[in-house]
Amino acid sequence: MDSSEAVKKIESEYKESILLKTSFRGELSLTVNKSDIFSICSFCKETLNFDYLVDLTANDNMGIDPRYEVVYELYSYTHSCHLRLKVGIDESEREVASVTKLWPTANWHEREAFDMIGISFSGHPDMRRILMWEGYPYFPLRKDFPLAGKTSEMPDVAFSEPVPLAGGPFVTSPCSAGTDKREPRSREIPS
Amino acid sequence: MPKTTTPAAYDSKIEGNVTFTKLDTAINWMRSNSLWPMPMGLACCGIELMATGASRFDISRFGMEVMRFSPRQSDVMIVAGTVTYKMALAVKRIYDQMAEPKWVIAMGACASSGGMYRSYAVLQGIDQLLPVDVYISGCPPRPEALLEGLMRLQRKIDTEESTVEQKKELLSKIS
Numbered sequence: 001m002d003s004s005e006a007v008k009k010i011e012s013e014y015k016e017s018i019l020l021k022t023s024f025r026g027e028l029s030l031t032v033n034k035s036d037i038f039s040i041c042s043f044c045k046e047t048l049n050f051d052y053l054v055d056l057t058a059n060d061n062m063g064i065d066p067r068y069e070v071v072y073e074l075y076s077y078t079h080s081c082h083l084r085l086k087v088g089i090d091e092s093e094r095e096v097a098s099v100t101k102l103w104p105t106a107n108w109h110e111r112e113a114f115d116m117i118g119i120s121f122s123g124h125p126d127m128r129r130i131l132m133w134e135g136y137p138y139f140p141l142r143k144d145f146p147l148a149g150k151t152s153e154m155p156d157v158a159f160s161e162p163v164p165l166a167g168g169p170f171v172t173s174p175c176s177a178g179t180d181k182r183e184p185r186s187r188e189i190p191s
Numbered sequence: 192m193p194k195t196t197t198p199a200a201y202d203s204k205i206e207g208n209v210t211f212t213k214l215d216t217a218i219n220w221m222r223s224n225s226l227w228p229m230p231m232g233l234a235c236c237g238i239e240l241m242a243t244g245a246s247r248f249d250i251s252r253f254g255m256e257v258m259r260f261s262p263r264q265s266d267v268m269i270v271a272g273t274v275t276y277k278m279a280l281a282v283k284r285i286y287d288q289m290a291e292p293k294w295v296i297a298m299g300a301c302a303s304s305g306g307m308y309r310s311y312a313v314l315q316g317i318d319q320l321l322p323v324d325v326y327i328s329g330c331p332p333r334p335e336a337l338l339e340g341l342m343r344l345q346r347k348i349d350t351e352e353s354t355v356e357q358k359k360e361l362l363s364k365i366s
Contacts, residue, residue: 160312164315
């Protein structure tokens with residue numbers, strides 16, 4: 001079995017809930033209905049032998065509806081093939097079913113997605129922040145969060161202040177010119 | 192038995208065995224030559240710190256080799272690496288547990304100023320929380336730079352006047 005056969009099996013089983021199917025350089029991605037994500041993941045694991053959750057992450061596509069997206073990167077050791085599942089998350093209801101029951105590794109991945117983007121996972125055994133401290137009021141990887149950060153104050157726990165960017169961020173300019181041209185320079189952030 | 196009032200240095204019998212000095216100087220000499228570092232290794236600077244402690248660079252040539260992982264036994268905290276906000280208060284807490292007199296070295300760009308991490312998660316220099324005595328530039332600094340920093344700290348300790356200060360405090364208390 002390869003990825004395209006796996007996709008065919010998912011399509012025949014969950015015909016209604018597949019919203020979009022894309023293929024890029026042989027990588028297959030399925031965007032599915034939020035309500036069916038757990039059962040599709042369960043089908044992928046139990047029936048199609050996708051026994052390894054390589055990564056679980058979340059995106060913020062600000063300006064596009066739905067704004068957020070949770071991405072599941074699956075791999076099957078049995079069949080040596082990859083599969084990517086995606087779920088759109090609406091701004092109004094930032095919650096999706098947890099897959100920790102299927103792949104225990106999802107535990108920390110889901111906590112990171114919660115910490116950075118602010119999507120909570122229902123059924124997660126330990127839905128806490130993982131990188132920032134408990135009580136930090138923002139979700140730093142959202143597009144509307146400034147790179148420099150914001151002021152926050154948690155007495156006796158932690159604090160943070162916006163950082164001086166000195167005209168930055170400093171980014172390289174990809175081009176074929178010499179290193180003096182490619183060297184990181186400060187760029188204005190378009191507001 | 193004749194009462195002697197001759198200064199010791201002029202006494203040919205004990206000359207060479209007695210040294211005259213100020214109490215402050217003697218204390219500073221003892222303190223600066225047995226600096227016990229608290230290795231606060233937080234990032235790649237911690238690797239250079241380990242290299243400094245190992246045989247090739249040999250930190251013990253200068254009397255600072257006794258790295259203590261307990262703040263209660265150490266004199267100088269070497270903050271080596273990126274201090275995130277999440278870690279910052281833990282660093283402060285460890286510093287608070289160190290007994291006086293104590294000193295702080297900010298090793299490398301990150302500990303001194305946040306370095307290249309102009310980010311929401313990183314404290315922009317440990318000097319916002321702790322009184323830093325010596326800053327060491329570099330990303331990460333080479334072991335020689337750390338040794339130079341520690342020797343600068345020794346020179347700084349040599350200029351301290353703790354008993355003079357205590358005397359002033361005592362005098363102001365009595366008057």
